Amino acid sequence: MQVSRLGAPDDFDPLLERIGSARVVMLGEASHGTYDYYRLREQLTRRLIAECGFSFVAVEGDWPDCDLVHRSVTGAPGGDDDPQRALERFERWPTWMWANAEVARFCRWLRAWNIDRPAGQRAGFHGLxxxxxxxxxxxxxxxxxxxxxxxxxxxxxxxxxxxxxxxxxxxxxxxxxxxxxxxxxxxxxxxxxxxxxxxxxxxxxxxxxxxxxxxxxxxxxxxxxxxGGPQSWNVRDSHMADTLDRLLDRYGPQARAVVWAHNTHVGDARATDMAPGGMVNIGQLARERHGADDVVLVGFGSYQGSVVAANRWGAPAEVMTVPVARAGSIEERLHHMLPEQAMLVFDPGDRPHSGDRLGSGDRSDLGERPDWLGEEVDHRAIGVVYDPSFEAWGNYVPTRLGDRYDAFIWCDHTTALHPLPAATAPGELETYPSGV
Incomplete structure (x- = not known):
């Protein structure tokens, strides 16, 4: 396992080495309303597109809305000159997931990157x-x-x-x-x-x-x-996995994809309590369909901070306080082990060993995998509906961190993202098991 401090885009170098020639990279988030996750995901995705030739970004969003953004960032006929205008046209609740200043900044960069390139070489933006x-x-x-x-x-x-x-x-x-x-x-x-x-x-x-x-x-x-039960979840994640495969086929045999979605979709379900409940997700399906060597799953997490969420389904978004993580959770452990922002990159060949405290330097290669990466420990998951007072009973998924992800990005203290003004229409009923 390798540990790096994060502070600049170059600090992602160990993760880019781990990604190598992988065809699919999935970047998660522990909530849909955290500025820090979106900012770091943007920094990494820019490098994947500009330096590694990734073909498109596919997000946990609706196809028609995201197609407006795609037409803008690729300069397609009829597309908006400014991707933010396309994002401001998102109407289905929760709009803040994608209609926010952080995504607008990335999409403006993507349009600028694309605009001087031949149409067949422009990176797309799609909903899954x-x-x-x-x-x-x-x-x-x-x-x-x-x-x-x-x-x-x-x-x-x-x-x-x-x-x-x-x-x-x-x-x-x-x-x-x-x-x-x-x-x-x-x-x-x-x-x-x-x-x-x-x-x-x-x-x-x-x-x-x-x-x-x-x-x-x-x-x-x-x-x-x-x-009720897990079947609707499985229909949804299977659809997202099928859409991803359809896009890879559309972009051609050399196509490479970046996926943005919640940890609950990205992290392999087999390393959580989802699997005994009969649930699958896009991270698991991608590994099964493309092979573990061709898929890199990256989780995100934090100890405390603030987040944009709603107190009930369909309610207005608000900034909420995220309390300190539950005792015994992955987040509490990493709070005591890591600097303010850090990245863990797991070597698939790591072997368990008894040490579990990381070095204090800027970068540390521990060689073997600590035992705790294979232990089942609570891992926080915040959906679009959130009640901070529920922390003692819910909001956590039992997880074997080193099996669920190939890398993990840590932000000890996070802040809420910045939604764009949007006319919100009522959304669908809450997804099973929670609004993620």
Missing amino acids: DVYSLWESMQAILDYLGEEDPASLEIAQEAYRCFEPYGTRIEEYGLASRFVSARCEAEVVRLLARTRERAAADGADAFSAWQNAAVVAGAEKYYRAMVG
């Missing part, structure tokens, strides 16, 4: 998530109306199937349990038709195909959600 059923349906109707009127009826049939449930689309899932309300056949026809078009057309057809895949995933998600 499954929630945007209505937005994706409208995007498909708009595309087919202009490019493939003969297929428009198929899309309209799918739209009409969902229309009785209006904005309360979770009612579709409930109805499908008791009456013949399923829209599956219409959605499958729509997906097949747009996939056909995408094989013979360009970026717009691919986007329509992806929107059809979102509709298909959402239909499964809402049916699974009403049943």
Whole structure:
């Protein structure tokens, strides 16, 4: 295991060495509302794109909203000249996850990086998530109306199937349990038709195909959600993993991807209590599909600070205090072991040993893996809904840190990020097991 202080972008060198030729790098976050995670993730991603040739960033966000950003950062026809304007058009709660000053700064850099490069060499920005059923349906109707009127009826049939449930689309899932309300056949026809078009057309057809895949995933998600348990989570993360693979295929055999998502999605589920509960996530699926040597998973964590979150689903965002970490947690251990900002890089060939205190220098190569990296210890996870008073009972995931991640970025004291002004529309019901 190697330990580095963090203070400048060059301090990520040990992690870049660990990444090597890996095709997928997933960068997590212990909350969706922490400035420090977004800033460090931005610094690292800039280096991955500029120095290592990574092809695109894929985030835990909706495809249609992120496609507006993608068109801006790649200079596509009709895209905004300023990516911040695209981010300010995000409407689905919680908008602050991506419509914030930190993401706007990165996207402005990305546009500047892209603009002097040939179109085929520009780095993209895409959404992986499954929630945007209505937005994706409208995007498909708009595309087919202009490019493939003969297929428009198929899309309209799918739209009409969902229309009785209006904005309360979770009612579709409930109805499908008791009456013949399923829209599956219409959605499958729509997906097949747009996939056909995408094989013979360009970026717009691919986007329509992806929107059809979102509709298909959402239909499964809402049916699974009403049943409770882990199935809706698995539908969502499998959809995100499938979207990632679809993007890698789209960008070509040499494509490399950076993923931004919560630790709960990025860190391998098999190293947590998610696996006994029957849950998978994109970190696990990527390792299984691409091989552990071709995937690098990076977690984030902190001891205390502040965060942007809401006190209930759909409520306004507010700045909340994050109390000191629970006794016995990974965060408490690292608070006593590490400087203010640091990075741990785990060697896959490390062997356990009994030492567990890190050296005090700027960089330390401990060679063998400390025993505590393989122990199951509580690891904090803050969702978009957060109650600091619940720290004694919840907000933690039992984790074997060295198995869940390939590296870990530590910020002892963190501060809240800076949301952009946005018109917020009600979001979907809280995701299982929490809003992450």
